[in-house]
Amino acid sequence: MSAAQTAAGPLLAVSGLGKRFGGFVALENIDLTIAEGERVGLIGPNGSGKSTLVNCLCGTLRNETGSVLFDGRPLDGLIAHERTRLGLARSFQLPKPFHTLNLIDNLRVPLLYTVNARPGHSLSDADVRARCEELLQAVALADKARRLPRDLTQVEMRKLELARAVATEPRLLFADEAMAGLSPSEVEEIIAVLLRLNQQGITIVLIEHIMRAVMSFSTRLLVLVAGQKIADGLPQEVMRNPEVERAYLGE
Amino acid sequence: MRTGTFLIAAALVGLAIVVLTRIFFTNEYFFFAAYVVLQYIVLSTAWNILGGYTGYINFGTGAFFAIGAYSSAVLHKLPALLKTFDILIPAVPLPVMIVVGGIVSGIVGLGTGYLTLRLRGVFFAIATLALSVVVQTLIVNWDYVGGSRGIYIIRPAQAPLGGGYIQYLYTLMMALSVISVCIARWIERSRLGLGFAAIRDDELAAEAGGVPTLRLKLIATTLSGALMGMAGAPLPYYVTYLDPGSSFNLAYAVNSVAMPVIGGMTSWVGPIIGAVILGTIQQLATVTISSALNLLIVGVLLILFVIIAPNGIMGLISARQRRRAAIIEAAVQQRQAAA
Numbered sequence: 299m300s301a302a303q304t305a306a307g308p309l310l311a312v313s314g315l316g317k318r319f320g321g322f323v324a325l326e327n328i329d330l331t332i333a334e335g336e337r338v339g340l341i342g343p344n345g346s347g348k349s350t351l352v353n354c355l356c357g358t359l360r361n362e363t364g365s366v367l368f369d370g371r372p373l374d375g376l377i378a379h380e381r382t383r384l385g386l387a388r389s390f391q392l393p394k395p396f397h398t399l400n401l402i403d404n405l406r407v408p409l410l411y412t413v414n415a416r417p418g419h420s421l422s423d424a425d426v427r428a429r430c431e432e433l434l435q436a437v438a439l440a441d442k443a444r445r446l447p448r449d450l451t452q453v454e455m456r457k458l459e460l461a462r463a464v465a466t467e468p469r470l471l472f473a474d475e476a477m478a479g480l481s482p483s484e485v486e487e488i489i490a491v492l493l494r495l496n497q498q499g500i501t502i503v504l505i506e507h508i509m510r511a512v513m514s515f516s517t518r519l520l521v522l523v524a525g526q527k528i529a530d531g532l533p534q535e536v537m538r539n540p541e542v543e544r545a546y547l548g549e
Numbered sequence: 550m551r552t553g554t555f556l557i558a559a560a561l562v563g564l565a566i567v568v569l570t571r572i573f574f575t576n577e578y579f580f581f582a583a584y585v586v587l588q589y590i591v592l593s594t595a596w597n598i599l600g601g602y603t604g605y606i607n608f609g610t611g612a613f614f615a616i617g618a619y620s621s622a623v624l625h626k627l628p629a630l631l632k633t634f635d636i637l638i639p640a641v642p643l644p645v646m647i648v649v650g651g652i653v654s655g656i657v658g659l660g661t662g663y664l665t666l667r668l669r670g671v672f673f674a675i676a677t678l679a680l681s682v683v684v685q686t687l688i689v690n691w692d693y694v695g696g697s698r699g700i701y702i703i704r705p706a707q708a709p710l711g712g713g714y715i716q717y718l719y720t721l722m723m724a725l726s727v728i729s730v731c732i733a734r735w736i737e738r739s740r741l742g743l744g745f746a747a748i749r750d751d752e753l754a755a756e757a758g759g760v761p762t763l764r765l766k767l768i769a770t771t772l773s774g775a776l777m778g779m780a781g782a783p784l785p786y787y788v789t790y791l792d793p794g795s796s797f798n799l800a801y802a803v804n805s806v807a808m809p810v811i812g813g814m815t816s817w818v819g820p821i822i823g824a825v826i827l828g829t830i831q832q833l834a835t836v837t838i839s840s841a842l843n844l845l846i847v848g849v850l851l852i853l854f855v856i857i858a859p860n861g862i863m864g865l866i867s868a869r870q871r872r873r874a875a876i877i878e879a880a881v882q883q884r885q886a887a888a
């Protein structure tokens with residue numbers, strides 16, 4: 299856990315990761331690394347396996363092959379909540395709010411079960427309350443704190459989804475299409491939130507179809523096509539890659 | 550109200566009811582009927598800890614209840630059994646039987662949870678039904694506790710706490726009701742209850758939020774099973790003739806699902822309301838018409854509520870409160886806009 303150890307290797311190292319659904323190969327032999335502090339854009343056509351990759355890395359699904367190191371620690375065999383507590387967080391592409399709980403309680407779940415479950419952390423009730431308000435403020439939902447998720451619009455639901463992932467105080471955050479269906483100004487808003495989180499030290503992987511957002515946010519791009527990683531590099535270079543152009547942008 | 554304060558208040562209310570009823574009711578039948586209603590408060594509260602809070606529907610109440618009842622039957626016969634080995638022990642007091650029944654049922658709850666909680670939704674419900682069949686088969690074939698013939702239990706001549714034995718059973722069941730309601734209310738307000746609610750709403754999202762869902766579900770099945778077993782433990786002394794027919798009655802499984810549904814599943818109040826209403830109607834029907842009517846009554850009420858008020862009586866009340874709050878909020882906004 300020392301700083302030296304952290305600096306030595308990448309934050310996330312994936313090697314040979316494969317996932318099948320029955321006979322269908324959703325991910326094949328994925329290798330990738332993510333360094334601390336990076337802002338990575340993960341792009342690819344619909345059905346290329348982006349969400350499946352996030353699901354495997356966060357423990358929602360089990361990959362059949364390959365291994366994952368997080369901060370040098372093997373994650374294989376750990377279930378989702380254990381990975382969350384280690385510092386991996388994700389938003390779901392289709393928001394999954396706790397629909398019988400108001401927004402504050404939606405955020406109290408990760409605060410009590412993740413942040414407070416880490417050794418050396420114990421937020422008091424007042425701390426938890428303050429943190430909830432802060433998180434809701436960050437996504438402009440503070441005035442709906444006591445509402446149920448069903449009172450939210452689709453856009454607000456996405457913001458809640460993001461806030462709930464951020465509430466776990468992750469080291470690595472996967473934002474799975476946090477901006478789908480948002481207006482350009484709302485996209486700017488979310489990008490600003492993500493940039494601020496990144497400045498606070500959270501490494502972020504952004505999965506997004508809105509290219510303008512991806513290009514303005516990412517320091518590196520990963521491209522998945524049909525379950526395979528076909529490109530990995532600086533955004534401008536990746537976009538000039540003929541294979542990417544053909545497989546992804548040419549569709 | 551803090552949990553400690555609530556516990557004291559609930560205990561005082563329970564005590565007051567016991568004292569007053571024991572002073573003013575001389576008819577033993579009242580206590581026979583009230584015992585059943587209280588037993589249903591415990592059963593439906595216990596059922597709701599798993600079914601209402603975590604969303605896992607259990608049709609196996611009868612099994613947990615019977616395990617409590619039969620563990621008491623075993624303890625009842627224990628001194629005689631040990632005597633044949635020249636070990637002399639006094640008769641086991643009923644409160645001890647209740648604790649043992651709770652522990653045994655709790656362990657069975659834990660085991661069942663381990664085997665079945667990976668099953669989602671309707672498959673879990675079917676598995677609990679299967680559990681009932683397995684436990685019933687075991688008991689029907691277990692000769693020591695009477696097998697399918699059943700077993701006679703002779704009540705101790707002297708009832709503790711003065712009064713008749715049925716008054717004693719009634720008082721114990723009141724204590725169990727107070728305890729289970731306090732546990733349910735404590736869960737609701739604790740981190741545990743928040744985790745249960747997260748599981749009920751979306752298990753994948755709960756895991757992603759750090760909730761150890763399997764462990765929490767095991768806690769729920771254990772607690773729920775233990776309380777059901779405790780409710781069943783005094784049964785041999787209540788019926789004095791215990792047989793698989795009386796302890797595995799379908800009514801236990803159906804009622805303990807129906808009562809929270811009728812009362813409302815999201816709070817501890819719902820199961821109490823459901824148990825008091827349904828239990829009282831059933832007891833009245835048993836006296837005035839026939840006990841054969843009881844299942845029909847549950848069936849009709851259940852259908853009515855599922856159609857008209859799927860969130861139960863508590864759901865109706867909170868919907869009304871929400872509507873009123875919305876009207877007030879709108880009025881405030883209008884006034885602000887006007888100003």
Ligand SMILES: Nc1ncnc2c1ncn2[C@@H]1O[C@H](COP(=O)(O)OP(=O)(O)OP(=O)(O)O)[C@@H](O)[C@H]1O
Binds near residue numbers: 346
């Ligand atoms: N649980 C599942 N069972 C079977 N097939 C699945 C499952 N989840 C995903 N798939 C399939 O795996 C492939 C990859 O899906 P995935 O959701 O990862 O794509 P994606 O890149 O996130 O797409 P999108 O951009 O539309 O979100 C798709 O063909 C999908 O149909």
Ligand SMILES: [Mg+2]
Binds near residue numbers: 348
């Ligand atoms: Mg996806």
